[in-house]
Amino acid sequence: MSDPMLGLTMLGLIVAAIMMGFPTAFTLMGMGMLFGALAFFDPAQHWWENRIFDLMVQRTFGAMNNDTLISIPLFVFMGYLIERSALVDRMFRAVQLAFRRLPASLAVTTLLVCAFWGMASGIVGAVVVLMGVIALRPMLNAGYDVRLASGAITAGGTLGILIPPSVMLIVYAAVAGQSIVKLYAAAMLPGFFLATMYIIYIMGRAILNPSLAPKLSPELYRVPVPDWLVRLEIGPENRIVGGLLLALARPGMLQDATYLRLLKNVAAALLPLLLTIALFSLAWWFVLVRNAPVDATVPPEMMIERSVDIQASTDLSTPGDEDEESSTTEAGAVPLGTTALSPAAGAQADHVPEGFYTQFWGFAAFMALLLGYYYWRMDGEQLEILKMLTVSVVPLAVLTLSVLGAILFGITTATESAGIGSIGAMYLAGMQRYPRLALWGTLIGAVIGASLGTIQHNTMTIIISGVLGGLFGGAAATWGRDLLGPLRMLDILRQSVFLTAKTTAMVCWLFVGSALFSAVFALHGGQQLIEQWVLGLNLTPLQFMIVAQLIIFILGWPLEWTEIIVIFIPIFIPLLAHFDIDPVLFGTMVAVNLQAAFLSPPVAMSAFYLKGVAPPHVTINQIFAGMMPYMLIVILLLAIMYMWPGMVLFLPEFLYGR
Amino acid sequence: MTIQNVLLTVDRISAWSGKLFAWLIVALALVVGVEVFKRYILNAPTPWIFDLNSMLYGTLFMMCGAYALAQNAHVRGDFLYGSMRPRTQAGLDLALYILFFIPGIVALVYAGYGYAELSWRINEHSNVTADGPPIYHFKSFIPIAGALVLLQGFVEIVRCVVCLRTGEWPARLKDVEEIDVVGTQIANSEYVDTESREVASHSRDIEDAAKHRGSTESSPRHGGKP
Numbered sequence: 001m002s003d004p005m006l007g008l009t010m011l012g013l014i015v016a017a018i019m020m021g022f023p024t025a026f027t028l029m030g031m032g033m034l035f036g037a038l039a040f041f042d043p044a045q046h047w048w049e050n051r052i053f054d055l056m057v058q059r060t061f062g063a064m065n066n067d068t069l070i071s072i073p074l075f076v077f078m079g080y081l082i083e084r085s086a087l088v089d090r091m092f093r094a095v096q097l098a099f100r101r102l103p104a105s106l107a108v109t110t111l112l113v114c115a116f117w118g119m120a121s122g123i124v125g126a127v128v129v130l131m132g133v134i135a136l137r138p139m140l141n142a143g144y145d146v147r148l149a150s151g152a153i154t155a156g157g158t159l160g161i162l163i164p165p166s167v168m169l170i171v172y173a174a175v176a177g178q179s180i181v182k183l184y185a186a187a188m189l190p191g192f193f194l195a196t197m198y199i200i201y202i203m204g205r206a207i208l209n210p211s212l213a214p215k216l217s218p219e220l221y222r223v224p225v226p227d228w229l230v231r232l233e234i235g236p237e238n239r240i241v242g243g244l245l246l247a248l249a250r251p252g253m254l255q256d257a258t259y260l261r262l263l264k265n266v267a268a269a270l271l272p273l274l275l276t277i278a279l280f281s282l283a284w285w286f287v288l289v290r291n292a293p294v295d296a297t298v299p300p301e302m303m304i305e306r307s308v309d310i311q312a313s314t315d316l317s318t319p320g321d322e323d324e325e326s327s328t329t330e331a332g333a334v335p336l337g338t339t340a341l342s343p344a345a346g347a348q349a350d351h352v353p354e355g356f357y358t359q360f361w362g363f364a365a366f367m368a369l370l371l372g373y374y375y376w377r378m379d380g381e382q383l384e385i386l387k388m389l390t391v392s393v394v395p396l397a398v399l400t401l402s403v404l405g406a407i408l409f410g411i412t413t414a415t416e417s418a419g420i421g422s423i424g425a426m427y428l429a430g431m432q433r434y435p436r437l438a439l440w441g442t443l444i445g446a447v448i449g450a451s452l453g454t455i456q457h458n459t460m461t462i463i464i465s466g467v468l469g470g471l472f473g474g475a476a477a478t479w480g481r482d483l484l485g486p487l488r489m490l491d492i493l494r495q496s497v498f499l500t501a502k503t504t505a506m507v508c509w510l511f512v513g514s515a516l517f518s519a520v521f522a523l524h525g526g527q528q529l530i531e532q533w534v535l536g537l538n539l540t541p542l543q544f545m546i547v548a549q550l551i552i553f554i555l556g557w558p559l560e561w562t563e564i565i566v567i568f569i570p571i572f573i574p575l576l577a578h579f580d581i582d583p584v585l586f587g588t589m590v591a592v593n594l595q596a597a598f599l600s601p602p603v604a605m606s607a608f609y610l611k612g613v614a615p616p617h618v619t620i621n622q623i624f625a626g627m628m629p630y631m632l633i634v635i636l637l638l639a640i641m642y643m644w645p646g647m648v649l650f651l652p653e654f655l656y657g658r
Numbered sequence: 659m660t661i662q663n664v665l666l667t668v669d670r671i672s673a674w675s676g677k678l679f680a681w682l683i684v685a686l687a688l689v690v691g692v693e694v695f696k697r698y699i700l701n702a703p704t705p706w707i708f709d710l711n712s713m714l715y716g717t718l719f720m721m722c723g724a725y726a727l728a729q730n731a732h733v734r735g736d737f738l739y740g741s742m743r744p745r746t747q748a749g750l751d752l753a754l755y756i757l758f759f760i761p762g763i764v765a766l767v768y769a770g771y772g773y774a775e776l777s778w779r780i781n782e783h784s785n786v787t788a789d790g791p792p793i794y795h796f797k798s799f800i801p802i803a804g805a806l807v808l809l810q811g812f813v814e815i816v817r818c819v820v821c822l823r824t825g826e827w828p829a830r831l832k833d834v835e836e837i838d839v840v841g842t843q844i845a846n847s848e849y850v851d852t853e854s855r856e857v858a859s860h861s862r863d864i865e866d867a868a869k870h871r872g873s874t875e876s877s878p879r880h881g882g883k884p
Binding site: 022023027030031033048057058061064065069070073080087090125129134137453461469498499503506508513516557558559563606611612 | 797
């Protein structure tokens with residue numbers, strides 16, 4: 001017995017059932033079991049032979065075998081490890097000093113650190129509480145407006161769940177059968193655009209009305225410069241670079257400081273230059289070497305066809321299953337550094353994009369000018385700030401960017417990147433505790449890795465294998481030392497492991513429940529009925545989009561993103577094709593939309609988290625008032641995204657072709 | 659042996675088994691890392707790595723289901739629920755455990771047993787690659803995890819009954835929570851003043867209050883501490 005009306009009843013009941021507060025995974029499971037038993041009811045059978053029991057097990061096994069969800073525990077583990085090992089307090093101090101000359105520098109710093117921190121973990125509550133402790137009081141003490149200060153914290157904390165690597169997008173990918181890689185690429189630009197708009201808003205308010213964010217008194221951001229560095233400064237502008245170089249040649253200038261110390265400072269000063277060079281050579285390598293065609297005799301048409309085939313199989317694949325496999329065969333089967341046919345290369349017959357050289361050298365010249373100016377102006381204080389940034393921000397930034405870069409450029413699959421990211425997070429934790437040991441481990445590992453890499457006779461492979469080897473070596477040395485002896489890091493590891501287990505169990509059991517629920521819903525024909533009904537409304541794509549986003553916005557008030565994505569997105573996904581809306585665009589818009597929902601009064605949880613740590617004179621209404629403008633900015637962004645989908649789809653299409 | 663002891667004993671069983679299998683995440687990270695090196699650098703990919711990865715991940719999340727339940731870590735739509743009195747909460751939970759929870763989890767144990775048993779009988783191997791590894795032991799985790807979750811579910815039902823009688827939620831085992839990171843961070847910080855440190859030490863209460871959309875003073879912790 002199956003009946004579309006039963007399907008609709010399911011849908012109506014599920015909202016009520018979730019609001020009853022029972023664990024959602026089991027609510028979905030139970031509803032699926034009850035209505036499924038009705039659908040499969042057969043009077044000739046005993047009730048215990050009902051096929052719903054088998055469906056339940058099949059769906060569970062499906063979730064256990066789902067290779068999109070597999071990257072969730074790895075990313076979550078990486079996030080928890082980073083949260084517990086890197087020091088947000090030092091990061092805040094360093095970034096604040098670096099931005100001290102900007103208007104409303106404290107608020108801008110808060111926003112950036114919040115977003116950066118949330119990227120790792122994707123958990124809003126902890127970020128807001130932590131930043132509430134670290135940043136709110138300094139801002140209020142400096143005379144910042146309460147609303148401006150609280151808005152920066154809540155908006156920044158929420159931003160973290162959008163910017164990749166975000167767990168929310170993985171869950172969306174698994175639910176909608178899209179590729180994680182494409183979703184990550186799609187969310188990059190809107191995420192950074194949103195962050196930029198927030199910063200423009202904060203600085204704009206501060207410029208228009210300086211009393212909202214008074215300038216800090218100079219002694220709050222004065223950086224102590226050691227005496228020997230002061231002696232190296234040249235001229236009234238205290239320029240340091242010349243002095244450092246001179247001292248390299250004439251160690252006598254150092255007096256009491258050791259030569260090693262000078263070398264360390266020079267290395268820190270060189271870091272921006274090195275990072276820039278590394279970035280540009282990677283871009284060069286990616287475009288010119290990696291994307292070069294395998295065999296020049298392959299006619300361009302065939303290559304286009306092949307990439308179209310790959311795309312088609314990706315698009316048609318059900319719950320993201322074949323996705324990763326196909327990207328594995330694309331990028332994985334071919335060893336790194338040899339000439340792989342990546343989709344982007346296939347889409348363009350000529351593998352070097354038009355105007356690449358002009359753009360490349362243009363950017364390079366621009367960066368060279370910028371760096372030149374930076375080094376020309378650098379004084380002792382600036383060098384000290386750079387050293388603080390090197391310790392607190394750079395390692396984490398390099399790790400996050402390499403994980404993301406490896407995914408986005410199709411070098412590894414999302415799962416593989418997440419695995420390497422977890423090891424990288426362990427490396428960072430080890431490096432904090434045992435810097436010297438980490439250095440030696442890295443060096444030895446890098447040598448072993450690079451020598452293993454020589455079997456491929458390819459410079460890039462040797463470099464990358466050296467980096468990987470260094471990563472493994474450093475992590476192994478520090479953790480081996482710690483676990484065999486002092487056990488100082490065991491606590492961090494245990495906490496991360498257990499929290500990962502709980503979070504993964506929560507998300508994946510929810511997925512099991514929803515898999516059963518949606519199977520039964522489809523069995524009853526409920527999905528069809530909804531489709532007919534929606535199509536019968538004769539909505540234009542714009543109207544449909546507005547209605548869909550509005551529903552999700554309202555659902556975002558009482559529910560958490562896990563529930564919204566796992567339960568309600570499957571209902572919208574089949575409708576998208578009718579309205580010719582790209583599921584990747586839709587997913588990104590949902591992710592952005594949830595930002596607005598989580599910033600909207602009067603139910604947004606982050607406001608209450610912040611209220612919990614704020615001084616008593618800050619009222620909940622002030623916090624809500626502070627969040628409002630950010631919510632409006634998000635809604636503005638949604639409108640821009642819909643009117644100009646290119647912002648979302650540009651990067652995925654650029655990287656993977658259409 | 660009081661009821662509370664029985665409850666906590668079962669909680670301990672769930673937590674212990676969950677924490678044991680939780681370590682699979684470290685294994686998964688290492689396996690993936692080593693495979694990246696093998697595949698891309700040494701050009702020697704492992705054919706059964708796909709199966710191994712899903713086995714590690716699938717076993718991890720299934721076997722931690724009971725642990726998450728024992729810690730009340732499964733997400734709830736607690737917008738209304740959070741503001742109810744404990745007795746109302748317990749009544750609702752009790753009814754829904756019987757109506758929603760039992761059928762699905764019994765299916766996992768009962769049909770899952772048949773599913774795994776068949777797999778053992780036909781000596782089933784994975785079909786991801788031509789010569790896949792055996793997967794019957796992987797499938798066996800479905801009924802095993804189901805049994806653990808079911809056991810924990812019975813305990814949760816008893817908790818509801820106890821709460822209905824006493825009007826208070828019986829205590830749960832103490833465990834690490836997400837919000838604890840605030841304490842870790844503040845303990846290691848250099849620039850935070852003592853007043854803020856004091857505030858941060860109440861982070862768990864702040865989280866509870868926020869979940870119920872209330873201020874810090876009211877709303878005792880769901881389940882409390884033993």
